[in-house]
Amino acid sequence: MARALSNAVASNSLAASIRTHFGLTQAELSQYLGISSSQVAHLEAGRRRATPLANLRLTRLAQALPPPDGQGRPAPLPPATEALPAPVLPLPPLPGPLAPALLARRQRQLARRLALLLRDERRLCQQVAAQAHRRWAGPVLAAALAPRPTPDPAGATPTEQAHAQRWLAALAPAPPSAQLPEAATALALLLVRRAALQAEAATLATLPGLV
Secondary structure, X not given: OOOOOOOHHHHHHHHHHHHHHHOOOHHHHHHHHOOOHHHHHHHHHOOOOOOHHHHHHHHHHHOXXXXXXXXXXXXXXXXXXXXXXXXXXXOOXXXXXXXXXXXXXXXHHHHHHHHHHHHHHHHHHHHHHHHHHHHHHHHHHHHHOOOOOOOOOOOOOHHHHHHHHHHHHHHOOOOHHHOOOHHHHHHHHHHHHHXXXXXXXXXXXXXXXXX
């Protein structure tokens, strides 16, 4: 049975934990709590106390947090991109001699391009992880806000149930068939470019003008 938290400070700290665990923005959480985004920010900073209704709603969501705050499971870890060893490409017999200055310039170009790719890779990884986190959080939130067979003062009334369902519907992403996995595709293409540049850099380092 969901019971309101008696300690307002605990409620305040839960707001940030709930947002982080479910990947919610302050605006999204505020819509469920029935308060403004700025009030959510004040809650998380400990400058305001939750209203009685917001406190009850925080309590319902908190039940889906992992222990010790709730009884739910930890959020899945985001997938990590693995940096594989760069292969040295087989080359035909090379003419010579080679110009070391030109080879060194190409090395510097490759280093700059790889640095930019790694920056973009981190950004895309964050986007892909956020999308996967939202897909995971949707069913967990729906289960947390589902009607309970036992008395539930935080969500038993028809009005409260209707409010929860409207909020969940607004959070729900488009059907998978209507989604284009743009971030995941962009990340895959970037990883291909990174592997190609790393292979070129590894092969370049073996040339007579640089060894």
